């Protein structure tokens with residue numbers, strides 16, 4: 001399948017110039033900003049991610065600041081975005097850039113792809129948006145637009161189909177490529193959306209081959225998530241609330257959480273409202289207890305936890321319920337010395 005040059009690209013670019021969202025991080029093509037924003041946007045909607053982005057770059061405005069940042073501060077800045085391995089990779093990447101590239105990101109897709117946490121999409125986005133390199137940046141939006149534009153009926157996760165889409169996108173590249181790549185992404189985000197695409201408003205509808213856009217792209221049937229039953233114990237004492245650093249492997253590795261065994265010598269145990277937390281491949285069906293104990297190691301005041309410790313969202317309902325219960329139970333609240 002061949003792209004007919006100049007067929008839809010011009011219309012797409014004109015539409016983009018008139019309709020693009022004013023995104024703070026794209027205003028001045030700062031590679032550091034583009035990189036941070038692209039990593040943050042991998043699992044989060046752009047609108048939801050903007051406050052995180054602003055906080056992150058005002059706390060860590062340079063590559064050097066990121067490379068030297070304390071682990072707990074970094075995790076706190078990332079709290080709410082999930083997938084903490086991405087923020088670890090950000091710091092690894094910043095350290096490599098400090099050592100090898102004079103504190104800057106390299107200006108081409110090939111070298112960018114050699115850095116921790118930077119895959120072909122992110123490398124293509126940085127290289128094309130910031131450095132005008134004529135390379136593609138293929139994310140989920142681009143896959144959706146191209147699978148519809150060319151009516152691709154094959155499973156887009158198969159390597160043959162991925163290659164086909166990549167070739168089509170590469171053949172379609174149009175100058176200025178920084179604008180063109182963003183225009184396809186924007187079309188996927190604003191018009192060629194997953195459900196109910198707005199074809200009547202689409203600037204490339206005349207060239208679009210699909211008759212049933214809502215059925216594309218084709219993905220394999222989703223596997224059912226594995227269900228794991230979990231019980232967590234929120235320990236509180238006169239010193240505050242206990243946090244436990246999780247092991248270095250498995251889900252939420254290296255992050256703070258609560259104990260999974262109840263101490264035998266507890267003073268009082270109150271059941272918390274159970275809930276389900278959904279990860280990409282696993283569901284945690286969680287029971288929890290607020291447990292009063294005499295004392296122990298690693299207890300922190302509630303304020304300290306709120307300000308300085310990044311509790312993953314999987315634990316926030318038990319944390320919030322415990323804080324509410326403690327504030328209602330004035331006598332017990334005294335017990336945690338807040």
Ligand code: SF4
Pocket residue numbers: 145148149191192193197198199202203204205208209210213
């Ligand atoms: S016409 Fe519809 S399906 Fe085709 S690219 Fe535009 S929005 Fe997507």
